Amino acid sequence: MKLMTLLTSSAAVLTLAGGVSAETLNWARAGDSLTMDPHAQNEGPTHALASQIYEPLIQRDMSGKQVAALATEWGPKADDPNVWAFTLREGVTFHDGAEFDSEDVVFSFNRAMSTNSNMKELLSSVVEVRAVGKYGFEIVTDGPNPIMAANLNDIYIMDKGWSEANNAVEVQDMEGGEDTFAAKNTNGTGPYTLVSRVPDNKTVLKANPGYWGIGQFPLEITEINYTPIKNPATRVAALLSGEVDFIQDVPVQDLGRVDADANLKVVKAPQNRVIFFGLNQGDADLTTDNVDGKNPFADLRVRQAMNMAINREAIQKVVMRDQSIPAGVAMPPFVNGWTEALDSIPAGNIDDAKALMADAGYGDGFSVTLHCPNDRYINDEAICQAAVGMFAQIGITVNLDAKPKAQHFPQIGNLTTDFYMLGWGVPTYDSEYIFNFLMHTKGEKRGSWNGTRYSNPDMDAKIVSLASETDLAKRDATIGEIWSQVQEDLLYLPIHHQVLNWGMANKVETPVSPDDRARFKYFTLN
């Protein structure tokens, strides 16, 4: 009897779910957001979920163009180029009904610049933020910053009152393993509200009935069910069976199959993301190698040999099935500073690489551990496995340690990995963003994702100077100088630029944005 009731009620739930499917979008991708705290992790999927709930002052639309969000007007002040002035949107409320004003913006910016914040590099040139009346806001920088606006797209605005009431003024300390109220709960101004969330399992979002943008954006999707599905075959099976309507990472081996399905389509675009290996070249000794008292990665010849050993064409043809563009520089082609010359694949073959290894005194090779994520980038683990074979050809025995990104990324932040895979997207479309996070010496304000232990004071000074250089031609020249230094010292071993393949049901209409971010408020259904 009990079983019968259970069966009938679950059948009823199923019918109900089917009934509203016209506006519900079931969304899946390989990995989950790491935290709901919008300032704790500067990571693609984390921001992708946060951006449905929280909003920045200025946002990008699906094509990458900057459009107004919580600020309606912005720009440097005519009389003082060190100050950027913003006019804030009026009549906006947070999901809990609280009013949005300049106090919340000041609070959120200070929060994003605090020690635990993972967003502080974006605001490293900021000296002070201040409210000017209820709907005015100003950012004071340590010199004129012509590209300030591009840095603000992922600085999300939280409610001051809510954060204070819920003990969420401090940013969650992710690397320290802290858990906070704001890591599980949200209160933004965005188009969707968080209904329920079980990390790594399911997150449900509902349309915000009080959203300021109603009438300005399509907002056709009223409910979003977000499920991370790590296994590529399972993810595709879910799309093929209609269980999910939209996946952002169609496994490259299944593109043909999804495209051939009458109810599904694949939309492609080159992605603003480069994949590369980082090497601990700064420490005196490595912890995971078998060489005592020496760091083989500190020798430029070893890094050059490794760079030559990576057969990028084979990775493109076999692992990625042509869904990638081999890279010679750790910078996506969309970014200001990119040139074809920088991105050319390193010359040299296995014999040259072996000669360099012998030259450096490692003719017999050495062993080291490579840390890889297995749920973050397209075929991440397969690329690492392929690289194991390629490095073996020049005598380097690589032990592969592949694990979920939630365990992989803290190792880079904690400096507990000597050799790791990382991918980098550039939301600002400018080289400074890459330098600040990946090239600058790891410190208080910059270099939080620099796991290479590389430190070059001369280069650091050049990087810092970029923020306040108003002469754009001069600034571009400095960017060029920094890149040639980076290439010369081989901070990173670039692998490729990703190509995006979004798979979706025919009813879903959206262009692919180069930053791999689904902005559901722009989605339409037919």
Next chain:
Amino acid sequence: MDTLKQFLASDFFYSFRRTPVAVVSFCIAVILILSAVLAPVIAPYNPFDPATLNLMNGFSKPMEPNAFTGETFLLGTDDQGRDVFSTILYGMRVSLFVGFAAVLLALVLGVTLGLTAAMAGGRTDAIIMRIADIQLSFPAILIAMLIFGIAKGITPPDMRNQMAIWVLILSIGLSDWVQFARVVRGAAMVERQKEYVEAAQLIGRGPFTVAFKHILPNVVASVLVIATISLALAIIAEATLSFLGVGAPPTQPSLGTLIRIGQGFLFSGEWWILFFPATTLLLLALSVNLLGDWLRNTLNPNMD
């Protein structure tokens, strides 16, 4: 020569000859085990040596030349350009090694504990058998995963790949000893009542000698039967753990790891990466299992 003649004339061999299932599974098992043992001689490539791999050979179809390199592979290649045939031979080595070693561990542990329980009786018996009961109430694979998790937690991260095989053996062995202990204890309890045991005790033999010299040879038939069936189960358990991604590392794949890798390419039409390792596992487990069944019927007609 006499022993061989004696063996060929025995009831045991007669029964074997007259059971086609036993003959066929024996042949299959021997062929598979031999080819695994002789893998370095038979296999055209060494898939465990990453330096010899060419990624460009990846996803070659069986018996068809590769589009980039023109090389042909008997059973095709996997996503890393590893020859599937060689990988199966080497993978079977890992599977069989883990299986045999785990059963050996379970056997030694189970027989020792079972005999101890039977001879000592009283509190020792109660403690050992209660532990066995508790362990028996959980599925063996869960226990194996638990032990695997703990062992992985306490081994240093750099050693994990090298230790993975030993940890597998330990976790499967420790989850499997109960079978041996229970059967040996039961059989030993019966033997203990017999007159030859009393006689041995009367002439002053110690309990240790009595247990291992006098009782053990009389329960060895049952142990042999369980060991054979356990071998099939251990091979499956290893494959399950590796399939779940907690077993043999991808750079040193067992059959289970190969099936896990192949499973990812099932939709895209690269069936051979999954099909051949899975078939091999099926043949191996089935033949050993059928052999165990026959052994049970022949050696121990009373056992159900």
